[in-house]
């Protein structure tokens with residue numbers, strides 16, 4: 001019984017080391033010189049393509065006499081930030097990172113209530 005617990009412990013530690021993606025190291029490295037006020041292209045003459053999607057999530061109400069429809073919309077914006085890249089081999093195999101949107105550049109596109 002003790003042997004099984006011990007081997008499980010060794011296995012768990014080995015898995016932790018192999019999968020030891022250190023997000024802190026990646027964030028420190030890629031945000032060291034990051035400026036979210038700057039358009040995220042390495043050469044300023046590069047066009048940055050932003051994909052903007054509007055998805056109807058729900059129809060709240062339809063007012064036929066006044067021809068008025070109220071939707072609940074979901075917006076999705078996609079672009080490639082050329083500064084937010086890293087080599088996974090340099091960071092223990094980290095391939096993805098989750099950060100809050102206030103830390104990164106985002107396109108100045110807004111959908112006004114019409």
Ligand SMILES: *[C@@H]1O[C@H](CO)[C@@H](O)[C@H](O)[C@H]1NC(C)=O
Pocket residue numbers: 043045046
């Ligand atoms: C963009 O700028 C770089 C450096 O200023 C220049 O070498 C390159 O030719 C430019 N590319 C285009 C498409 O103008």
